[in-house]
Amino acid sequence: MIAMANAGYRAVAFDFRGYGLSDHPPEPERANFNDLADDVVALLDSLAIDKAFLVGKDFGAFPAFSVAVTHPERVLGVITLGVPFLIPGPLGVQFDLLPKGYYVIRWAEPGRAEADFGRFDVKTVVRNIYILFCRSELQVAGDNEEIMDLVDPSTPLPPWFTEEDLDVYATLYQNSGFRTALQVPYRCMQLDCGITNPKVIAPSLLIMGEKDYVMKSPGMEDYIRKGIVKQFMPNLDIIFMSEGNHFVQEQLPEQVNELILSFLTKN
Numbered sequence: 001m002i003a004m005a006n007a008g009y010r011a012v013a014f015d016f017r018g019y020g021l022s023d024h025p026p027e028p029e030r031a032n033f034n035d036l037a038d039d040v041v042a043l044l045d046s047l048a049i050d051k052a053f054l055v056g057k058d059f060g061a062f063p064a065f066s067v068a069v070t071h072p073e074r075v076l077g078v079i080t081l082g083v084p085f086l087i088p089g090p091l092g093v094q095f096d097l098l099p100k101g102y103y104v105i106r107w108a109e110p111g112r113a114e115a116d117f118g119r120f121d122v123k124t125v126v127r128n129i130y131i132l133f134c135r136s137e138l139q140v141a142g143d144n145e146e147i148m149d150l151v152d153p154s155t156p157l158p159p160w161f162t163e164e165d166l167d168v169y170a171t172l173y174q175n176s177g178f179r180t181a182l183q184v185p186y187r188c189m190q191l192d193c194g195i196t197n198p199k200v201i202a203p204s205l206l207i208m209g210e211k212d213y214v215m216k217s218p219g220m221e222d223y224i225r226k227g228i229v230k231q232f233m234p235n236l237d238i239i240f241m242s243e244g245n246h247f248v249q250e251q252l253p254e255q256v257n258e259l260i261l262s263f264l265t266k267n
C-alpha cells in the first residue's frame with residue numbers, strides 16, 4: 001500500500017466481514033463469496049470510486065474475479081497472487097479431486113478446525129499456518145492427525161516473517177476469531193454463486209511463486225502454464241517468481257510491488 005501511495009495511487013485495503021477489525025456478518029454460518037463481492041462494490045460506492053484496480057491474494061482473488069465478471073464497468077484491472085481465475089461453486093474447486101486429508105476438505109467440515117485450533121492459543125495457530133503454508137508441498141493430514149499436527153513446534157518462522165508480524169496478525173485473529181474465516185472461504189466454496197458466463201475482460205495479472213503449494217493442486221499447473229486459464233481471462237499476463245512461495249507478497253515485497261506498479265502504469 002505504501003508503494004502504491006508513493007507512486008501517486010489511492011490505495012484502499014479493508015477487512016472483510018468477520019476478519020481483522022470488521023464486525024462479523026449477522027449470520028456467519030450463511031456468509032458466502034457473493035457477500036464479499038457485494039461489499040467490494042458497496043465500498044467503492046461509499047468512497048465515490050467509479051472504477052478501481054482490484055488486487056486479491058489467495059481467497060481474496062475470488063471476490064475480485066466475481067466483481068470483474070458481474071460489474072465489469074467498475075473494474076480497471078485485476079491482479080491476483082497465488083490463485084488463478086476460479087469462481088466459487090462445484091465447478092470451481094472440485095473437492096472430489098483433492099487428496100483425502102487436504103486442509104481445504106478438513107476445514108470445510110463444521111467443527112473440525114475449531115477442535116484442531118482449540119488445542120492451541122491463537123498465536124500458535126497463526127504461527128503454524130505461516131510455517132505450513134510457505135512450504136511447497138500440499139498440507140495433507142493422515143487419518144489419525146489434524147492439520148496443526150503437521151507442524152513441528154520447534155520449526156522457526158520463515159525469515160521474512162518476524163515475531164512482530166506474528167504479534168500483529170495474532171492480535172487481529174484474537175479479536176475476530178476464526179468463525180467467519182472458516183465459513184468464507186472453506187465452507188461456502190462449493191456453493192453456486194450464480195455466475196453463468198465466467199469471463200473477465202479487464203486487463204489482468206497473475207503472480208505465482210514457482211514454489212507455491214497451490215501449483216501442486218490437481219490440474220493447477222497445466223491450467224496455468226498451458227494457458228487454459230486465459231479462456232476465462234483473455235487479457236491475462238502471468239508472471240512466475242522462481243523463489244516465490246504462497247506468501248510471495250510478504251516474502252519478496254519489493255519485487256511484487258514493482259510488478260504491480262508496472263501493471264498499473266501500463267493499464
